[in-house]
Amino acid sequence: MQIAASGMEAIKNEFFSFEVFKSMFPEVLLEGARNTIIFTTIAFIGGMIFGLFLALCRTSKLKILRWPSATFIDLIRGLPLLLVIVIIGFATPTLVKDSYLSLPGFGWMNDVWPFGRDGAKYIPGCFALSLVAGAYMAETIRAGIESIPKGQMEAARSLGLSHAQAMRKIILPQAFRVIVGPLTNELALLFKDTSLISVLGVEVGGRELTKFARDFVNREANSTPLIVAGICYLLITIPLLQLVAYFERRSKVGSR
Amino acid sequence: MSESVITIKSLRKSFGDKEVLSDINLEIKEKEVVCIIGPSGSGKSTLLRCITQLETIDGGDVVVLGKNIKVLKNKDLNSLRTDVGMVFQHFNLFPHLRVRDNITLALRTVKRTSKSECEKIVEDVLESVGLLEKIDSFPSQLSGGQQQRVAIARSLAMKPQIMLFDEATSALDPELVGGVLAVMRQLAQEGMTMVIVTHEMDFARNVADRVVFMDGGLVVEEGVPADIFTNPKQERTKNFLKRVLERD
Numbered sequence: 001m002q003i004a005a006s007g008m009e010a011i012k013n014e015f016f017s018f019e020v021f022k023s024m025f026p027e028v029l030l031e032g033a034r035n036t037i038i039f040t041t042i043a044f045i046g047g048m049i050f051g052l053f054l055a056l057c058r059t060s061k062l063k064i065l066r067w068p069s070a071t072f073i074d075l076i077r078g079l080p081l082l083l084v085i086v087i088i089g090f091a092t093p094t095l096v097k098d099s100y101l102s103l104p105g106f107g108w109m110n111d112v113w114p115f116g117r118d119g120a121k122y123i124p125g126c127f128a129l130s131l132v133a134g135a136y137m138a139e140t141i142r143a144g145i146e147s148i149p150k151g152q153m154e155a156a157r158s159l160g161l162s163h164a165q166a167m168r169k170i171i172l173p174q175a176f177r178v179i180v181g182p183l184t185n186e187l188a189l190l191f192k193d194t195s196l197i198s199v200l201g202v203e204v205g206g207r208e209l210t211k212f213a214r215d216f217v218n219r220e221a222n223s224t225p226l227i228v229a230g231i232c233y234l235l236i237t238i239p240l241l242q243l244v245a246y247f248e249r250r251s252k253v254g255s256r
Numbered sequence: 257m258s259e260s261v262i263t264i265k266s267l268r269k270s271f272g273d274k275e276v277l278s279d280i281n282l283e284i285k286e287k288e289v290v291c292i293i294g295p296s297g298s299g300k301s302t303l304l305r306c307i308t309q310l311e312t313i314d315g316g317d318v319v320v321l322g323k324n325i326k327v328l329k330n331k332d333l334n335s336l337r338t339d340v341g342m343v344f345q346h347f348n349l350f351p352h353l354r355v356r357d358n359i360t361l362a363l364r365t366v367k368r369t370s371k372s373e374c375e376k377i378v379e380d381v382l383e384s385v386g387l388l389e390k391i392d393s394f395p396s397q398l399s400g401g402q403q404q405r406v407a408i409a410r411s412l413a414m415k416p417q418i419m420l421f422d423e424a425t426s427a428l429d430p431e432l433v434g435g436v437l438a439v440m441r442q443l444a445q446e447g448m449t450m451v452i453v454t455h456e457m458d459f460a461r462n463v464a465d466r467v468v469f470m471d472g473g474l475v476v477e478e479g480v481p482a483d484i485f486t487n488p489k490q491e492r493t494k495n496f497l498k499r500v501l502e503r504d
Contacts, residue, residue: 151344152350155349158308159362159411160362161361161362162331162334174350
């Protein structure tokens with residue numbers, strides 16, 4: 001009993017120290033949570049655009065579009081996200097010699113919120129996440145497109161709409177309604193996956209939650225920051241997952 | 257004799273190994289109402305779908321309103337389709353759009369009709385199918401018969417020169433068939449050129465100028481309804497009519 005009690009005490013000090021907890025605020029929100037949200041937002045939007053493009057190619061009648069996108073999707077989905085992040089994270093800076101901000105086209109990122117000064121630090125992580133999110137979302141979007149009855153496209157074409165117009169006005173609006181649940185799920189997954197960016201050596205200011213927490217652990221020689229980071233993740237993911245469940249229930253009621 | 261608006265010459269169409277249409281020849285004149293009848297799987301629907309190139313044709317020629325659809329570019333095909341209305345068995349209304357937007361979507365996107373003009377057209381066509389009060393409903397709030405009448409109105413809004421009906425009443429409950437047939441009959445009386453694939457023999461007999469009997473991917477027999485229904489010449493026509501008329 002004695003051992004257990006002292007063990008409990010040790011765990012409490014190591015993981016639930018109120019002192020350390022207090023000392024993390026407000027930086028954990030201003031830097032860690034903020035950057036996690038920035039990474040998620042950019043990667044989600046990027047992934048959506050890229051995924052839509054891939055899905056449209058994947059469902060095209062033309063082999064020359066269908067085939068490369070199918071290969072790419074399988075390739076990315078077949079690789080561990082961590083590996084993709086490491087490859088891209090280390091390849092991008094090498095490619096542009098640590099100074100992509102001086103490249104024409106990227107300089108504006110320095111002046112734009114939320115990037116702040118030196119916005120380039122976000123590029124590799126966002127790029128890698130967008131790529132992977134795009135590949136996964138492409139399959140979700142494709143499933144949405146294919147769930148719309150063929151008659152919808154035929155009716156639209158019969159009225160004189162071009163294939164692209166029919167896609168934009170008839171098929172995609174319906175498809176997105178079908179997949180809003182799965183896409184929200186992708187968003188929750190993506191939110192958690194941003195933690196993998198912590199393996200890239202990000203400088204102070206650009207750290208997302210996990211990296212921020214681990215640095216704090218090293219500094220304080222105490223593991224409480226990990227718990228704090230966990231709570232921050234849950235504060236976002238639990239409502240998101242509730243939302244997914246809500247969409248699922250709604251689609252069951254709505255389909256008659 | 258008035259001008260021919262659809263000319264089909266030795267049309268062939270296969271799905272894989274299965275030949276669905278083998279050597280179809282047919283001519284539709286302006287203002288003519290033609291009913292196509294025949295057992296299921298005889299190629300009636302496919303024939304209709306070939307006219308608007310919803311199915312690509314494998315051989316022969318289809319000339320619609322003076323244009324050979326086989327050689328049409330995409331853009332010209334789209335504009336030809338606005339002149340040829342198509343009504344489907346399963347209505348195919350756009351479920352995410354209100355009746356109003358179902359009808360005006362193509363006007364706005366394809367014909368670039370102005371908003372006020374659209375408004376007028378919507379009311380006109382809905383009036384003509386007797387559903388003006390449903391203008392702000394969603395398709396799911398309508399009965400099958402009402403949905404099909406909206407689908408007809410949607411096609412009419414494009415001011416087509418030809419209307420094609422692909423088993424327009426086959427998916428409806430029996431008590432809803434009458435309303436849709438009444439709209440079609442009215443259209444026929446107004447002088448619309450119509451090609452109608454149907455199982456409604458009474459309708460074909462009373463409304464059609466000409467009845468075409470198809471079986472096994474061929475036009476077996478065609479003629480005025482009185483001849484086809486009371487005095488068919490081909491054995492296959494006789495058998496088919498005997499089977500369907502006995503059922504009634």
